[in-house]
Amino acid sequence: MNGIFSRNEAFVALIILGLVLIIGSINPNFFTLGTLYDLLRSSVVMGIFGVGVLMVLVSGGTDISFTAIAAFCTYVTSRYLNSIGFEGSVLVAFLISGAIGVLLGLINAILISSFKLPTLIVTLGTGNMFRGFMLAFIGTKIVTVLPPGMIRFSRTEFFPVTTLIGGTNGLSAAVFVLLAVVPVTWYILNYTMLGRGIYAIGGDRVAAERAGLNINVIQFFIYCYVGFLAGIAGIVHSSLVRTANPFDLVGTELSVIAAVVLGGARITGGHGTILGAILGVFLVIIINNSLIMMGVPSYWQSAVIGMIIILGTSITALQSKRESRVSIVDNQ
Amino acid sequence: MKKFFVVMMVVFLVALLVSPVMAKKYTIATVVKLDGIAWFERMREGVKKFAQDTGHEAFLVGPPRADAALQVQIIEDLIAQGVDAICVVPFSPEAVEPVLKRAMDQGIVVITHEASNIQNAHWDLEAFDNYAFGAKLMDYLASYMGEEGEYATMVGSLTSKTHMEWITGSVERQKEKYPQMKLVTESPLECYDDQTRAYENMKELLRTYPNLRGVRTSASTAAPGCGLAVEEAGLQDRVHVVGPSLVSLSGQYLKTGAVKVIGFWDPADAGYAMNKLAVMVLEGQEVTDGMDLGVPGYNKLRMDGRVLYGEAWVFVTKDNMDQYNF
Incomplete structure (x- = not known):
């Protein structure tokens, strides 16, 4: 039972593999490099969000304010850079947006660790607050002409290929942002005291406290880091759609959480891996972006996604149940 | 003199009485x-x-x-x-x-x-009949497509009455006047009024139907979403996006030709x-x-x-x- 197939990630990977084979057999056009580029590009924003959500879930919390933070950061950053006529690199946009994200995450952290409030309630409140503040005081007008740096970033592509229809398709530069975020977070979670502390407080808060971990410091780090990631994801999102729309993103938080749970993270905390979260995101993205290819009518799209989420999570849940039974037997 | 005053008085009073009727605000x-x-x-x-x-x-x-x-x-x-x-x-x-x-x-x-x-x-005033508006948009799409080839349709949601009427008007016009054109989407695709979703739908349409020549969108954010996908693929001359939108949303794609015509009132x-x-x-x-x-x-x-x-x-x-x- 301790082989590779006892892990949740393996199940999700198998589902992905099966799904890809089914889609490809229905529509062979699926097996092109262009498809892979498109799917990767679509995964970036949800992937960055997913990494943040994973960290929160592992610590035993739930954050639903990250989409509001992302919309806030990117809207404010785009408006600000446009107002000063900034024409430089997109890195500046990432820095400003990330910094605003850290500040908003700090508000979450203060409320959560100082007042010991439940994370779901706090982030439900702050998410609405950030969004309302932005719409009321900063504006509702959609920015359709982004700062030039962000447009250049969205146009940057690598390894172009010719598509079936005669156009070109390349690997979006945005994919490399996800490729940077994933290993950094993976390292933090697995190879630092801080990261192990996050697993510890999610597994058993009291035990973690007695073991001498400073829970406040850990929680401050988690929510600031998630805010930072949200800020980054916001800029990527705006660049990719080439508009900064204050009404965007909010409303997608539950599908991100569903994707991460699909990848084996547990809502109760203590369990979950970066690999699982990313695989969960890929699965949802592949489903979302392949139903037209499979010829599934619009009416059925949400139903199919719902069924796969239930199927996927019940497999992982059964798996964890069996695991705990095995460990009891082992102990006896 | 007295007579003159009386006449003046009468004229003045009549004027007072009439003026509110003449120019009631x-x-x-x-x-x-x-x-x-x-x-x-x-x-x-x-x-x-x-x-x-x-x-x-x-x-x-x-x-x-x-x-x-x-x-x-x-x-x-x-x-x-x-x-x-x-x-x-x-x-x-x-x-x-x-x-x-x-x-x-x-x-x-x-x-x-x-x-x-x-x-x-007392009255409801509509800018236009939704079916007639849809038919007009189809005329534009057909003219860009040379009245032949495959096209797809998109709505915000299948429950949006206005969007469905626009699309029905378009599809009926196509069947009646442009028999060489072929609708590839059985029911319109949904984009939930979300630009990203429209973009991804368009990308997938391009993958699925290599002969696609046009798309009739409905939500105001769908035309720019589809336009971005067309522009990125460099297919402005081959794939035509036509649908209701606003210049503030679709302007940059109209300029590059990724969106051909938008309609609104x-x-x-x-x-x-x-x-x-x-x-x-x-x-x-x-x-x-x-x-x-x-x-x-x-x-x-x-x-x-x-x-x-x-x-x-x-x-x-x-x-x-x-x-x-x-």
Whole structure:
């Protein structure tokens, strides 16, 4: 039972593999490099969000304010850079947006660790607050002409290929942002005291406290880091759609959480891996972006996604149940 | 001399009596769904222009949030203020029925817009018939596609009545006039009014149907979403995006040719026309089929029960996009 197939990630990977084979057999056009580029590009924003959500879930919390933070950061950053006529690199946009994200995450952290409030309630409140503040005081007008740096970033592509229809398709530069975020977070979670502390407080808060971990410091780090990631994801999102729309993103938080749970993270905390979260995101993205290819009518799209989420999570849940039974037997 | 004074006096009194009849000033409120967004700011320009042109006191108000209950409150306030007429763009027609009934009971003239199923109004004024608008958009798409090839359709959601009517009008026109064109999507794809979703739908359409030549979108954010996908793939000359949108949303793609034609109606004209219609009703003039409101697009209104349809569609390509600031 301790082989590779006892892990949740393996199940999700198998589902992905099966799904890809089914889609490809229905529509062979699926097996092109262009498809892979498109799917990767679509995964970036949800992937960055997913990494943040994973960290929160592992610590035993739930954050639903990250989409509001992302919309806030990117809207404010785009408006600000446009107002000063900034024409430089997109890195500046990432820095400003990330910094605003850290500040908003700090508000979450203060409320959560100082007042010991439940994370779901706090982030439900702050998410609405950030969004309302932005719409009321900063504006509702959609920015359709982004700062030039962000447009250049969205146009940057690598390894172009010719598509079936005669156009070109390349690997979006945005994919490399996800490729940077994933290993950094993976390292933090697995190879630092801080990261192990996050697993510890999610597994058993009291035990973690007695073991001498400073829970406040850990929680401050988690929510600031998630805010930072949200800020980054916001800029990527705006660049990719080439508009900064204050009404965007909010409303997608539950599908991100569903994707991460699909990848084996547990809502109760203590369990979950970066690999699982990313695989969960890929699965949802592949489903979302392949139903037209499979010829599934619009009416059925949400139903199919719902069924796969239930199927996927019940497999992982059964798996964890069996695991705990095995460990009891082992102990006896 | 005394006689002259008497005559002067009489003339003066008669003038006093007649003048209010000759130039009675009405107070007309226009209530919109949401205050502050570009669409209704443009409508405000039309209402202001009406006030300047006619001297009536016409103004525009709306709730700060898109909320049916807040809109009802505003109408209640206006009834209490005793305005002469209320023009409403209801957030939800059902939600405003009771309060509009109360307004009419108090003798206030009620004109609605974008609410062809309304019961409690003197008239509902629509910029155009949705099916006819859809047919027009299809004519544009067909001309870019050379009247042949595969095309797809997209709506915000399958439950959006307006979007479905636009698409039905388009598809019927295609079947009737352009038999060489082929619809590849059995039911319209949904984009949930989300630009990213529209972009991803378009990408997938391009993968699935290598012979795709056009797409008829519906949500105002779908045309730019699809346009971005077309532009990224460098297919501006091959794949044509046509659908309702606004210059502020689709302008950058109209410029590059990734979106060919967008259609909409001008809210400024709609506001002007509603106010004008309200004054006609207040002055007791007869509203007839085929009448002219003297506002572009509202020159030959078609009457259908309580609903008046104009032909106030505006179609914009990269050549005339500079005339529109919303």
